[in-house]
Amino acid sequence: MGMLSANSGWRLRERMRTIRLRGATLSDAMRRELLIRGEAGSATILGVRPRRTEPGHVFWVRVQLDGEFPYESRVRQRVAEADLEWMQPGDVVCCRVDPGDRGRLVLYVPDIEESGRVSIAKILADGRRADATVLAAAPVAADYSGRDDPVLRLDLELRAWDEPKPWRVRLVQPVPLPAIGLVDLGQHLEVAFFDVDRGETVAVDWAASLEE
Secondary structure, three states: OOOOOOOHHHHHHHHHHOOOOOOOEOOHHHHHHHHHHOEEEEEEEEEEEEOOOOOOEEEEEEEEOOOOOOEEEEEEEOOOHHHHOOOOOOOEEEEEEEOOEEEEEEEEOOOHHHHOOOOHHHHHHHOEEEEEEEEEEEEEEOOOOOOOOOEEEEEEEEEOOOOOOOEEEEEEEEOOHHHHHHHOOOOEEEEEEOOOOOOOOEEEOHHHHHHO
């Protein structure tokens, strides 16, 4: 077995228990102010869960601002039910960040026509199929209570029968614990895609990969 397959789920959970994320609860007025004056960025959804005692959800996100290193944060926010489809682990949304406090941010789903992004569920349902070879895999985050799947950064080389040559992509997606052994170097995964890009319209089909 490779490095990620032996006791990988346990090690990932232990690693993430050492991370402490802060996330302020913002009022509606604060959210409006951030949407107007906050610094624009993108956020990869690492985990999402309904709040236990109040309306809304808790999102664990990896935030990327221009010219800065990415960082992880937690956001407590109410979102429309229609937007939740686009805010699942692995999806990328827009955010606005308080320049004076990187832990204060608001998430929002971009206009799909402008962003060109599609949800993982839609890619898996309607995308073309390709074979992916794992080039590298590294943990990004896992659920901090140890109950959800770890999120990995995957470098893959894709080959499709209707494309003239292979291409490389980088994805950030949750990996089911039973599939951890599939992300070792050189392993093959089944993926779905819409376009030959850097990974914006690519998703791993874990169910199909486990069946192979």
